[in-house]
Amino acid sequence: MNIVQKQFEDDGSIPNNQIKALIYKSVFEGNEAQRSEHYEQLFRKNGWSGAWRNGIFSYHHYHSTAHEVLGIYTGWVDVLLGGDRGEVLRVEAGDIILLPAGTGHKNLQQSDRLGVVGAYPPGQQPDMNYGRPDERPQADQNIAAVPLPDTDPVLGAEGGAVEFWW
Numbered sequence: 001m002n003i004v005q006k007q008f009e010d011d012g013s014i015p016n017n018q019i020k021a022l023i024y025k026s027v028f029e030g031n032e033a034q035r036s037e038h039y040e041q042l043f044r045k046n047g048w049s050g051a052w053r054n055g056i057f058s059y060h061h062y063h064s065t066a067h068e069v070l071g072i073y074t075g076w077v078d079v080l081l082g083g084d085r086g087e088v089l090r091v092e093a094g095d096i097i098l099l100p101a102g103t104g105h106k107n108l109q110q111s112d113r114l115g116v117v118g119a120y121p122p123g124q125q126p127d128m129n130y131g132r133p134d135e136r137p138q139a140d141q142n143i144a145a146v147p148l149p150d151t152d153p154v155l156g157a158e159g160g161a162v163e164f165w166w
Contacts, residue, residue: 001027005164006089008082013131014062014104015140016082019165022098024154029094032074032115039071039096039117048119048153055114056107060084060131063101064142066124067161069153070097075111080104083131096154098161102143104131121149 004023008016028038040051048069056070056077076092083104091097093115099105107114120126124146129135152160 001025003160003164006081006087008086008103011083011085011104013133014060014083014086015064015102015136015143016062016086016104017100017102017143019100021081021100021103022160022164023089023091024096024098024160026094027071027096027154032093035071035073035093036115036117039073040119043069043071043117043119043153046151046153046156047122047149048151049122050125051117051119053115053117055110055116056105058107060104060106062104062129062131062139063099063126064129064135064139065101065146066120066126067101067146067149068099068126069119070099070105071117072096072115073117074115075113077110077114077116078108080106080108098153100165101146102139119153121147121151121153
């Protein structure tokens with residue numbers, strides 16, 4: 001497994017975060033059903049809850065009240081991270097994205113079948129923001145108040161967010 005770090009600056013509409021997004025490449029190589037179950041169990045074991053299965057919205061959005069983990073269990077997606085001035089990354093089955101609160105994400109294109117498992121740190125509930133001017137400065141205040149998680153959703157108490165975010 002390789003972890004890629006990405007930093008995104010405030011682009012005027014998407015605030016992003018001073019904390020880097022983490023992309024975990026080739027976390028788990030099993031089949032679709034094994035990956036989806038593995039991700040849910042892995043996130044839960046490491047204290048990340050509220051797991052859901054779906055995809056990634058095709059419009060800019062971010063969460064100002066929660067960090068978010070997205071595990072790709074089937075297919076691939078070209079996701080724009082960080083807003084219009086951000087970066088397009090292709091993530092595929094076996095990869096996981098860890099987004100600090102405020103990090104914009106948008107699905108630009110995907111395979112015919114895309115499966116994503118998402119989750120959040122304990123006690124954090126995501127809100128929905130779209131990069132509209134009326135969301136700020138409240139979104140900035142929310143982002144600053146989101147605590148760092150006690151564990152990384154993939155690596156637990158050592159490595160990942162625990163290593164790079166603290």
